[in-house]
Amino acid sequence: MSFLQFDNVTKYYGNRPALQNVTCGMEPGRITGLLGPNGSGKTTMLKLAAGLLQPTAGRVLIGGAAPGPETKKLTAYLPDRVSLPRNFRASDAVALFADFYADFDAAKAVEMLRSLGVEASQRIASMSKGTQEKTQLCLTMSRGAKLFLLDEPLGGVDPATRDYILSTIIRGYTEDATLVISTHIIGDVERILDDVVFIQNGTVAVADSAEHLRETRGKSVDGIFREVFACL
């Protein structure tokens, strides 16, 4: 069974459906790309897995258990917007994570921030959006979690830095962890994906391995994505 399993999940916001009967699984030791246009339901899926939302129907299972305090200990979630207190320095954020998460490796975080050129003394408020995102990503990837949920980790980062961030993710994650990355910037991310799930209007449009898609369709995942979503 998959480490992260969506089992016929439906989620309504008021009377507006965000997800409808979503069934899919994310495997340990593999990187899954959750791909879809804006508003397709990617963030909702990650929030459900992070235990921040409850499904309207169906269930989400992490290692066989419903999201709760126990699964949150195993889960490193990177939200799609910066959630660090603005008056914090980068070093305060490292201390906060060290207090909060037993699996947090502060030395690793400090080293990652240094290698990405983030000053420990810099305040969140004075950072560019890209630097704030890098800081938050370093903190998230420095956890020894079993499940990483990264919501648009490259959104505000310039293209030149993206490759560096991706190699940071590859070097950083715990062996046998389940990694889920949501993005609509597919071209930059697809080479690091094992599996892809295309989300279209709150339903699963395609779920396959990235290499199998390239082999059978003779196109990049990005090319297939453009094809699938062009006919909307």
Add this chain to the structure above:
Amino acid sequence: MEWSIRADRPVYLQLLEQLEAAVASGVYAPGERLPGVRELAAQAGVNPNTMQRALAELEARGLVRTQRTAGRTVTDDAQAIAAARRALAERHARDYLASARALGLDDNEAAALLAAVIQEG
């Protein structure tokens, strides 16, 4: 080593080709220890499982081997490396011939042109 991975072909095949070329050309010397799977994957910007699969195939072809103590090393079998080099060079030679033919050269002209280019250095 320098990697160049495109997204429109299976990444596994491209890794295999580029690793094979690196061993054949001595970028990784005979007997040299290779970086770990994850490090290689990070350098190439690809998925670690895909890199693992390419390395396993390279091992099946006898160009690298896994040693319990030393990790993964390039083979020190000079013959195996020479054979891989020859196979890759032959593939390039065939590509050249195909291009020359496509341009309308006959095979004598293609061979003469190659000889002339060699002479010019």
